[in-house]
Amino acid sequence: MGISVGIMFLIMAVVAGWLLKQTMSTTPWIARTTIVEGHGGSFSQAKAKIGLWVFLAVVTSLFALFISAYTTRMELGDWRPLPEPTLLWFNTAILVLSSIALQWARHSVEKEEIGGVKIGLAAGGGLTISFMVGQLVAWQQLGDLGYHPSTNPANGFFYLITGLHGLHMLGGLVAWCRTSFKVWRGSEAAEVRLSVELCTAYWHFLLVVWFVLFGLMLST
Amino acid sequence: MAYVTHDETAYVAPLEVEEEHLYHAKTWLGKYVFSQDAKVIAIQYACTAMGIGLVALVFSLIMRLQLGFPNTFAFIAPEDYYQFVTMHGMIMVIYLLTALFLGGFGNYLIPLMVGARDMVFPYVNMISYWVYLVAVLILVASMFVPGGATGSGWTLYPPQAVTAGTPGSDLGIILMLVSLIVFIIGFTMGGLNYVVTVLQGRTRGMTLMRLPLTVWGIFMATVLALLAFPALLVACIMMLFDKIVGTSFFMPAVISMGEQLPHTGGSPVLFEHLFWFFGHPEVYIVALPAFGIVSDLLATHARKTIFGYRMMVWAIVVIGGLSFIVWAHHMYVSGMNPYFGFFFATTTLIIAIPTAIKVYNWVLTLWHGNIRLTVPMMFAIGFIFTFINGGLTGLFLGNVTVDLPLSDTYFVVAHFHMVMAVSPVLVVFGAIYHWYPKMTGRLLNDGLGRAHFWITFLGTYAIYYPMHYLGFLGLPRRYYAMGPTEFMPESAHSLNQFITISAIMVGAAQLLFLYNLIVSYRNGKEAGHNPWESTTLEWQTPATPPGHGNFGSELPLVYRWAYDYSVPGAPADFLPQNLPPQGGSAEGIREGKVD
Numbered sequence: 001m002g003i004s005v006g007i008m009f010l011i012m013a014v015v016a017g018w019l020l021k022q023t024m025s026t027t028p029w030i031a032r033t034t035i036v037e038g039h040g041g042s043f044s045q046a047k048a049k050i051g052l053w054v055f056l057a058v059v060t061s062l063f064a065l066f067i068s069a070y071t072t073r074m075e076l077g078d079w080r081p082l083p084e085p086t087l088l089w090f091n092t093a094i095l096v097l098s099s100i101a102l103q104w105a106r107h108s109v110e111k112e113e114i115g116g117v118k119i120g121l122a123a124g125g126g127l128t129i130s131f132m133v134g135q136l137v138a139w140q141q142l143g144d145l146g147y148h149p150s151t152n153p154a155n156g157f158f159y160l161i162t163g164l165h166g167l168h169m170l171g172g173l174v175a176w177c178r179t180s181f182k183v184w185r186g187s188e189a190a191e192v193r194l195s196v197e198l199c200t201a202y203w204h205f206l207l208v209v210w211f212v213l214f215g216l217m218l219s220t
Numbered sequence: 221m222a223y224v225t226h227d228e229t230a231y232v233a234p235l236e237v238e239e240e241h242l243y244h245a246k247t248w249l250g251k252y253v254f255s256q257d258a259k260v261i262a263i264q265y266a267c268t269a270m271g272i273g274l275v276a277l278v279f280s281l282i283m284r285l286q287l288g289f290p291n292t293f294a295f296i297a298p299e300d301y302y303q304f305v306t307m308h309g310m311i312m313v314i315y316l317l318t319a320l321f322l323g324g325f326g327n328y329l330i331p332l333m334v335g336a337r338d339m340v341f342p343y344v345n346m347i348s349y350w351v352y353l354v355a356v357l358i359l360v361a362s363m364f365v366p367g368g369a370t371g372s373g374w375t376l377y378p379p380q381a382v383t384a385g386t387p388g389s390d391l392g393i394i395l396m397l398v399s400l401i402v403f404i405i406g407f408t409m410g411g412l413n414y415v416v417t418v419l420q421g422r423t424r425g426m427t428l429m430r431l432p433l434t435v436w437g438i439f440m441a442t443v444l445a446l447l448a449f450p451a452l453l454v455a456c457i458m459m460l461f462d463k464i465v466g467t468s469f470f471m472p473a474v475i476s477m478g479e480q481l482p483h484t485g486g487s488p489v490l491f492e493h494l495f496w497f498f499g500h501p502e503v504y505i506v507a508l509p510a511f512g513i514v515s516d517l518l519a520t521h522a523r524k525t526i527f528g529y530r531m532m533v534w535a536i537v538v539i540g541g542l543s544f545i546v547w548a549h550h551m552y553v554s555g556m557n558p559y560f561g562f563f564f565a566t567t568t569l570i571i572a573i574p575t576a577i578k579v580y581n582w583v584l585t586l587w588h589g590n591i592r593l594t595v596p597m598m599f600a601i602g603f604i605f606t607f608i609n610g611g612l613t614g615l616f617l618g619n620v621t622v623d624l625p626l627s628d629t630y631f632v633v634a635h636f637h638m639v640m641a642v643s644p645v646l647v648v649f650g651a652i653y654h655w656y657p658k659m660t661g662r663l664l665n666d667g668l669g670r671a672h673f674w675i676t677f678l679g680t681y682a683i684y685y686p687m688h689y690l691g692f693l694g695l696p697r698r699y700y701a702m703g704p705t706e707f708m709p710e711s712a713h714s715l716n717q718f719i720t721i722s723a724i725m726v727g728a729a730q731l732l733f734l735y736n737l738i739v740s741y742r743n744g745k746e747a748g749h750n751p752w753e754s755t756t757l758e759w760q761t762p763a764t765p766p767g768h769g770n771f772g773s774e775l776p777l778v779y780r781w782a783y784d785y786s787v788p789g790a791p792a793d794f795l796p797q798n799l800p801p802q803g804g805s806a807e808g809i810r811e812g813k814v815d
Contacts, residue, residue, distance in 0.1 A: 001497065005544065005545065008544045009544070011447060012540070012544060015537075015540075016537050016538070016540070019428070019533075020534065023428055023533055026427070026429040026530075028429040028530070029525070029529070029784075031779050031780035031784070031795075031801040032801070041421070041422065047340045047421070048341075050420055051340070051341060051412050051416045054412055054416060058408060058412075058447065061448075061451075062450035062453060065451050065454045065494065065497070069469070069490060069494060073469060073487060076485055077485060078485035149465050149467055150466035150467050150468075153485070156465070156467035156469060160457065160458070160461065164457075
């Protein structure tokens, strides 16, 4: 559980530190007319962006807890590591490319080049779908070799963790569909800018999560 | 020393801020059923939570009947008893209190108190409620499947939760786990709304330190819930795998009913860690909103500034942080390393410091206050009693050496019911008596309210006080019936009967409350827009109940904090948050005019 405690401690330290800093040298009992902030919001970012950051904190907590469970269960005697299929390296490369493609879309949306946005989104989505197909093929290969979820906790964790990561990618694809739909229906770059930015941030986040998970499975 | 000073007094013109696009429902269905208005969602959450909570209340009374009068009621078989215990605990903690405080009060109060037109993501907010309802329905369905609901205790410990012999070990436990997973998904949607609305949805001038403590409590509880529920999610998913796919995450090699199960080598203690990593923050998910609300009730009805506002805020934040490193004090009896026990005992005792700060501040808020002994105030003061009581026994149980003999006795039952059942529920009642006039425009009946308070308050003491003593005697919890036992004197059995009778009386008193809720909706006394003469923004809305968009054509501007009660030299004994410095007359303030 050390990993989860560490991550949770980090998140809570950021939350608490930020809150304490915001509230430290204030004198709330004094009524004032000098209203400093424009909206009363704490950040100058869009609400949806703050929403995404909070959600990413939740997902971080979820995967941290899975990793904690993984490392705790690993220490018991019956753990038999499974050979990661070579295909996973290939999938990882595809996921990296999809992140790069979305970064390209983001870059284009900032320069208001809707053509570049289209290329970036199409490539990013296509690559992500191939990643997920690749993951399913990897499951198939392991299954054929006899590595079923119930035969060993290591296998169980492999299917569970890759499956959960895939589900999160699927959720991302829903957002990607909505954004692409708007783009192909003829929206201006400015209208989809926020959506593209949020998709890109989410993709990068899931890429990092995948690096951590893949690294964990390779090293154990 | 004048502790309230004013600086510049110029009038601030409304800023040219683009109005947020507000969704307007076009159909009756969209307005009252699939509504995106946080106030409607709040009431949907509250009604669903209280409905399922009533079911859990009935379960507890059936349990008490069995404990007070064993071998009397044929319809309570041992399996039924365990199912009632499990469902009672699970419903009360998660489907009632969490949903009511965050989904109910959070949805109603956050937008109104921070000066927002609605939550920031109203559509997601609506989905959140319907997902919650599905979770409740799955839970209810689990009571009707073959084998019935799970009877493994609300902690759902493996291996017994999924092995034959435990009631509901097939479909019951599966539906229970699925229901929890669905609940967590729904809650996360709502939780994102509560957090982002508090961070980004506040009106101009509403700085973080001008927020009422209610909002602080709900905000921090939501942060805890967002980070802690994933632990329960992980535990539920892995246990579902153990049950359905046949993995051995938690399941050790077991011989069940003379048959070797396919599992090997799993770790039930891992489940306990995950469960309590969620379970302990859950205590504060329920407690922090109660802390916040009770602070506001005390200040409003004592006509006094809350004592130590900044300390109160920081205590909430610090309690929230600490609640993640105390979980294993629920597992002292699992045979942990003594150094771990020492660590968790220490952190547990440290958390008493910010909690004690809050209790002192509540009491000091009452000191020299101009106390109006209204029904909400009585519930708030009642809370201080029960919370101190439950908190002190928590200090006993936080110590490993004291916990070991007392764990699994009625002492623990008494402790957690005092601290996280009775205390938050008293706050829920106080809050409903306080905000019902805003929700409906009518006051609840005062006489019925007072009767409800006294029966509930004294009744819960009659129920839980004797349980401490039974615990010291060594009466084990979770037992269906004691049978002839040497160490239990006859008086313990009569005490059990006394507890049961008290419980039935307290249960019946809740019917008074329900009757009051229903009857006052049509026949209650007209409340006016601000019956308690409160400063916070929800009482300054142009319409009561507030209309769609909450604040009419212009959002309020906030000039002061939420606790300007009895300010020396002020025109009235309360100054609404949107009243400009040195503005207002006594008449105008009472009538809700601020210019």
